[in-house]
Amino acid sequence: MDITIRVDKPEAHPGNTLHCKVQIQVKSKTKTRRIVAAFFGEFFSVYSTGKHTYTNRNVFVKLEKPLWIPEDGKAGNIEPGTHEYTADFIVPDGLMPSFPPASMEGMRFPGRLQYFVKAVATKVIGFEDERFEKIYLVSRDFASTTAERRRFGTVPAGKTRPMASLTLDRSTYKPGGMIQCKVVVDKQAASCKIQDAVLSIRNKCWGWVENAWHVEDVWRDEYSLGMVDSSSKDFTLAIPIDACPTLYGGNVKVTWDVHLDVKLALAMDAHLTVPVVVISSGASLPVEDMGTDVEPGVRFCRSCGTVLESGSNKCAFCGDVLDEP
Structure with a gap:
């Protein structure tokens, strides 16, 4: 047969x-x-x-x-x-x-x-x-009801006095959306020289087999913030337009997060991870008041995500020039 x-x-x-x-x-x-x-x-x-x-x-x-x-x-x-x-x-x-x-x-x-x-x-x-x-x-109107929609504000790094913090404008985003971030580093609490701060957005897939979670990176994009001479920086990260939505499905998970690495000269690096939820394009974003320090109307560089100075169309960080002022 x-x-x-x-x-x-x-x-x-x-x-x-x-x-x-x-x-x-x-x-x-x-x-x-x-x-x-x-x-x-x-x-x-x-x-x-x-x-x-x-x-x-x-x-x-x-x-x-x-x-x-x-x-x-x-x-x-x-x-x-x-x-x-x-x-x-x-x-x-x-x-x-x-x-x-x-x-x-x-x-x-x-x-x-x-x-x-x-x-x-x-x-x-x-x-x-x-x-x-x-x-x-392919679902354009699916909003995950099982994903954990948490509210995130400032997350400290450091066991004693907070050395760095990462604040996001919200916790839920759509594909193609922009994540507005604020990074603050306390150089006095660091007690040693800060070499760099690296901000990244990560997409991971998890599978539960043999009584353990096994994980692989699906997608990752990272940016060097510098921050050698500055203690705070506003930045934006872009979620890919074809991003897979967050998924919590029994023995399978698809997760997204924003990760911060503060690289120190003579000490172990400090790490921060803030989970975010990506929903499908047709779903409605929940109304959230995150109390972010990122002001509305702030313009970002399309290449590196640095906040542009008021009235300027040139990025002071990477030197890229926008088409419009």
Whole structure:
């Protein structure tokens, strides 16, 4: 028994209808219990030690439609020849988008959120025959209800007297959004020379396998703030326009954070990490009053993110010149 399944669109949104065509080639009469088509989504995590590979699957949505059922409901014969069936599935609203998206397929991550349509023939004797077709779900109106939407203000670094602080304008952003940051370094508390301060935005994927979280970087962008002669700096970080939304899905997580490294000359560096939530483009941003020190209307350099001086179109940090004043 040879099965093929085809879907009319490899990419879909919640609420779309998937039209599937199933073809089964039978060489000889085969006693079969049932033939079904299904749409399902799963969290899949994988971890490899080099010698062994461990996996973990968690199916969180499954829709089934019978294609063939015997008259007695138990078993019947499928005659030789070509048999064709159709099945339609409406993608449920509120499903999280696929991770990784189609543009990142082929990259290895410890965790995945993936969707499939499949056709399965359950025979009386022998293994099930089944075929899969992957579907990439793209959601423009999904706002994660399971992500932790915390409120973040100033976060101190240092065990005793705070040596540095990082303040963000809010905790939730959309793809393509700008994160306005304020970095303050107390040079007296540092007690040694500050070489540099590096601010970065990071996207990570996590997979839970073998009783542990395994993590890999998906994307990272970092900037040197300098700060050798200054104690505070306003900066902006850009979230990629095709950013994957934050995801908390059982054995799979996709996280975003803003990270600050204060590099010291003769001491261990100080580190700050502030988690942020990225929601899909069509979702509504929650109203948040973060009490940020970044003034509204402040203009930033498009190249490095430095706050521009009032009335100037040239960045004092990297020297880049904007097209408009």
